[in-house]
Amino acid sequence: MLKRLAWSFLPLVVIIALPLIFRKPSEKIDLSADQLVIVSPHNEAIRYEFEQGFREYYHRLTGRKVSIDWRATGGTSEIARYVSSAFEANFRDYWINELKREWNDDVARAFMNRRIKPDDKNYEARKIFLESDIGIGIDLFFGGGQYDLNKQAQAGTLLAIGAADPKSTFYLGNQKGELFAALDEEARKRTYPMPEPGKNPALYDELFGGDQPNLVQAMGGETWYDKEDRYYGICFSSFGICVNLDRMEKLGYDVSSGYPLKAWKDLADPRLFRQIGIADPSKSGSINKCFEMIIQRQMQDTYARLKGEGEALDEAVIMDTAWLEALSLVKRVGANALYLTLSASKVPVDTASGQIAAGMCIDFYGRSQADWEEAHVGRRTMTYYTPDAGSSVSVDPVGIFRGSPNPERARLFVRYLLSREGQLLWNRRVGVEGGPRKYGLHRLPVRRDCYSAEDRKLMSAPEADPFGLAGVFTYRGDWTGRYFDLIRTLTRVMVIDCQNELQSSWKAILNAGGPEAVPEAYQEFCRLPFEYAEAPEAAKSLASPESATVTTRNWAIFFRKSYGRAAELARQGNSRK
Structure with a gap:
């Protein structure tokens, strides 16, 4: 009896034991080394390569060891929520226990509110926060989109880095700081080399000097670093379409060029019904940027068409029409989804394996997955394409948090990221001089001087031209940039929450023959709960959790009814044929 019982438990023991036996040993934080705490949405490959590179850089300059404590709390949107929550908790503790003040909702809303005016009765909370050294035990925010880092900067959670000032501690060190004091004379000269009298530090001139500085502040409507020195773009990002060539050929596409889908609107092709993958924009800043690019491109096309027709239309009418047509395109793309996922990286992985025919992704996910698949399959089965004049070139920045526990080390990390040595890691091939040790990163550096003919020989994407790409598409931030959060929430509700009805x-x-065959049904399908002119009020309704809950519930009811009526009208039109 006992023997039989033991045999029955054996499979359970094996299932529990195998993961423990074969798991990779986790890297322990070296507590004897200098510490740096970084929160980042970057993947393991990026974290690994930049930690190894910075350790070497730091030791070469200071003679000391450094260990990075990575905090991976999710995607950019989830990190932003965590950071805001942590700052609120710590400021609340300071307000109550240090200042002996009463905490209330007015204080909670005011202290990180960039729009609050000095004459507001709650401005004191904002003033106290901006003058404080309240932190969250984390040094840097590394990665994520410019939009999210800019929001952090405006809220007051990021501080000036010092890179814009040639006389700052970023270049010359803090003579009263812990790190400066710990260095011997030779290490100080290496870490904080003094410029010749009357000249700027060499790195400053590398970054900002000359008629064409290596760091460009803005291009194509996108901001690449903050004028107030609170964050700097470290690598470029663009957005596009990944396709599985075998699946696309079976669907009737000509794949001879390798790029059967070249425009965002191609994803709405009826042949792709239940053939593409869609990630949740409320969980991924990069996917929300993809949706914003779809909206931007369509709005610009509609705007140009209506302006070119010669009819004197009111500007508000043109913008309302452009907004309606852009979001109708988003709906059609969303309706073609085979599945919805929380992970932005799942879409290119499933495209490569052939589980889906196509999807949207950030450039480096698409390029790296396509290269990996080709290396393992032995032929090109997947490609990535940035739509022609269909994507801006944005950046993934880095910023130093208010109350950073290790501000001098944090500045050295930013120096490393902006140095040519750090920049070359992004796109050099594994194993080549200056390249990554283990993982190809497939990102594009932000410094102009990393794209010379000699550099391109060692790049994984030698044809890449982010500066040229930025020049052919002008991002209208005044159209959609200010509504980035609104787009995130609206897309989630109308595409994801109402997916079945959509x-x-x-x-x-x-089934009825398409939009042209049943125009009334398509008109109902395209309906929106608000026009573009009403977008400011719609965005405002999402400002607090309470009002956001009411608003999104009302939107869901609206879209479900709209989609239901559209389906009924389409069936009626089909039955009359």
């Missing part, structure tokens, strides 16, 4: 209505329209 897909049913689109299928009914397609």
Whole structure:
């Protein structure tokens, strides 16, 4: 009996034991080394390569060891929520226990509110926060989009780095600081080399000197570093379409060029119904940027078309129409989804394996997955394409948090990221001089001087031209940039929360012969709960959790009814044929 019982438990023991036996040993933090705490949405490959590179850089300059404590709390959106929550908790503790003040909702809303005016009765909370050294035990925010880092900067959670000032401690060190004091004379000269009299530090001139500085502040409508020195773009990002060539050929596409989908609107093709993957924009800043690019491109196309028709239309009418057509495109793309996922990286992985035919992704996910698949399959089965004049070139920045526990080390980390040595890691091939040790990163550096003919020979994407790409598409931040959060939430509700109804209505329209065959049904399908002119009020309604809950619930009711009516009209139109 006992022997039989033991045999019955054996599979359970094996299932529990195998992961423990074969798991990779986790890297322990060396507590004897100088510490640096970084929160980042970057993947393991990026974290590994930059930690190894910075350790070497730091030891060469200071003669000391450094260990990075990575905090990976999710995607950029989730990190931003965590950071805001942590700052609120710590400022609340300071307000109550140090200042002996009463905490209330007015204080909570005021202290990180960039729009609050000095004459507001709650401005004192904002003033106290900005003059404080309240922190969250983390040194740097590394990665994520410019939009999210800019929001952090405006809230007051990021401080000036010092790179814009040639006389700052960024270049010359803090003579009263802990790190400066710990260095011997030779290490000080290496770490904080003094410029010749009357000249700027060499790195400052590298970054900002000359008629064409290596760091460009803005281009194509996108901001690449903060004028107030609170964050700097470290690598470029663009957004596009990944496709599985075998799946696309079976669907009837010509794949001879390798790029059967070259425009965002191609993702709305009826042939792709239930063939593409969609990630949740509320969980991923990069996916929300993809949706914003779809909206931007379509709005610009509609705007140009209506302006070119010669009819004197009111500007507000043109913008309302452009907004309606852009979001209708987003709906059609969303209706073609086979599945919805929380992970932005799942879409290119599933495209490569052939589980889906196509999807949207950030450039480096698409390029790296395509290269990996080709290396393992032995032929090109997946490609990535940035739509022609369809994507801005944005940046993934870095910023130093208010109350950073290790501010001098944090500045050295930013120096490393902006140095040519750090920049070359992004796109050099594994194993070449100056390249990554283990993982190809497939990102593009922000410094102009990393794209010379000699550099391109060692790059994984030698054809890449982010400066040229930025020049052919002008991002209208005044159109959609200020509504980035609104787009995130609206897209989630109308595409993800109402996916079943969206897909049913689109299928009914397609079965009836398409939008042209049942225009009334398509008009109902395209309806929105607010026009572009009403977007400021819609964005405002998402400002607090309470009002956001009410607003999103009302939107969901609106879209479900709209999609239901569209499906019914399409079926009626189909039955009359």
